[in-house]
Amino acid sequence: MKKMITYIIIALVFLISACQQPPKKEKSIEIDQNGYAILSDQEVENIVKRSFQYVAMYNVNNKFAIGQGGWNTLVADTNLKDHTMTEIARPNNDSFYTTALLDLRAEPVIMFLPAFDSKYVSLMVTSYDHYVDVPKATRNGDFKRPEKILFYSDRTEDYSGEPVNGVDLIYKTTGDFVSAVLRIMPHANEPERFKKIVETIKTTKIQTLSEYQGREPITPEQVDFPKTGQTDLDVFKNNLLEVMQFIFNHISFDTSDEEDRAVLEAYKPLGIMPGKEFNPEGIKIDGEKFYTVAEKIQQEYLAKLNDPNLIKEMSPKMFKTKGLTDLETILTVSIIGPIGLPMEEAMYPNVTSADGESLNSMNDYVIKMTKDQLPPAGAFWSLTLYDKANGFFIPNDSKKYSVGENSGFKLNADGGIEIYVTADKPSNVPEENWLPVNRQDQEIDIILRIYVPDMEKMESWKAPVAEKM
Template structure:
């Protein structure tokens, strides 16, 4: 991603493929011609394909589902309250900030976002496309949001615009994908009702307009060709329409000839008969075993879940997630795409998991408590939270109390010494404030607990010991 503000070799995948159609043409490999040739693919080769494609599958699913949910592309949806368990479009969403989602289609015209000033301790604008490389061009950590701005977005494929200055535009941002999410996170100061109302009104002022409309011209016609279907889960895409989705991604993403991961992905897709600039043809495409792809994708997902429960691994890599191209390796790209897409880099927030004190997986058959003294509270310059999810999907635990996290915005009560005990239990203990209780449903269900620390004191965080969840009772 290139921002204007004022001014290796390809990696071969040694895989063979099961196919009913083999690609071959007289002068190039860009045309598929059906063949009776049958090749086989090994389990290792298939897993390699899944790992090199997971970031694209996950972000296609996330970005497109949000676009569908809010009425299409080049739209804006601003929260007026914290998210609840009805949100199932993304794994491990926030329940401690308000969101504004702007889903941008940059094929036919550049798009401009009106960014307001925010009177909040934390606000940021995060941008990512299908490749899941994350950029935060605007943040309170950079002393932004002091004054309103107009920010223009485009790609190298945007029709009619290639980066020239536009009067009245404060920033011009070139992104790598034709379809991107520009996501605002804003601390709502929910414990200050008047300020909460003011911030929610500021969020409603965010607007999206195409460049033609901004310049007083008629809006350009929009390509209404249906996009490939999304899946309820990433594994559904692997099972149902993986090749179609990947061809679409290839056609709407910029790839760097000098980036090893970009070239490895292109090589993997070429093995499947997919290349940038081609039209997907179901009749001539390679036939793949969707359920086998699903099984491998599920295996990769569970492997990544297991890594997040390893304190040594998270301590080593907790500051290395959600970075720009060239700053993050494939393993961590897959991990962030599996665990919770659309996150912030460590300069903005860190997301350490809270694991059980006994080393066993957290399970709703038991109750737990997380204890922190005043000196053990997270090193946050803005604020922190602790959020509970089901492990299988990464969704909030449904409950009648609509309580999913503990923190300054979702509610918390410090004790007389300035510390806090957070209880995860089926029934609220009598002497525990409701703000410090995270309800569970008594059943055999794996749980995940994520701590979020916004605008962290990074040097202090390197020495910080994340608290464990201690088991209180057994069923």
């Protein structure tokens, strides 16, 4: 009994002592005479690294919105993309996109998903936070019948997830401004099947909940979006704080999540917090310095493409939902090319040079795979060529950017393949197996896409290398 009383007294002493402690001071920063935040190199680097995922997705989603006529719109591919696609780094030329850009502030939006006669279809959903989810995929037996999926967010007015008659799935997003993207293998080398898939794609549509229920749609409050940048680096230079304040107001944070807490803590001393209005007369940052640091980080992470072991190590955490990835991985994918599929749906190994040097258009290369070395894809595979600096297709008269089942390829007599990356097509090489480059001092990337990879075989499978000719 005496021990019990002693423990209670000790506990009370600690409790009283804790209550008498002065409150923990909020982290603050110094401001110079011109209103600019005085930040150490480490603080700038931390902010930049924690901002890339948001900046990249803001730039991508808003550029697409501008290009397709605004939010609550849907645009469907019916032709494979070419070098004029510059809205996103490292796009692909092996599948069609049907892109719905949703503004969920005023009311939910319903997406009508048709059934597809295709080896591969998936629905990929992401907000400004760049966390990726795939609620529907042929890998899981979806797209065998038409379905309706309703999207809403924490801030959707007068709706909190209640069932809607005729809707198959209610889906809560992590943000108000959302991209919901169907990725469809079009079977471009099968004319009749291709035609059928194109016609099916045209039946995809979106409706607001009001429209679906036969009422007038609710017009969302007009919003002034901060300017996008031609590149992500431009945002770091010109209007990072304005963009991040907007993003903070339109995504959901989880204070139990380590990465969410870290980015909120990094921006709070700068006056950027959820629920606030951006004050252009408030604290300023040195845009030139942020640009320089962002560019340095970008180059550092692009160089990691030459390390196939690192990408393999990151693959289980790439393009995942919150809590299933980490800063290093999401930073890497944001720089290499935002918006992708998790490894269960697709893997993206790089083709590096056999000599360990950077691939460059001043050289010609050949990539050889025997029958047993072909990518272990449950659906299909493709190999795509990009310029390294921007991640865009390399312009050429043949409009040839990839080798694969849709863009075409020819196996050799033994069931393997040789793919040539050259300025001029060798005379004995099939057109399908040639990827043209422009003879100039330009670093290039070659990326494989393996859809529905065989995980067991991927453990021992190695990506091919490009041999200098």
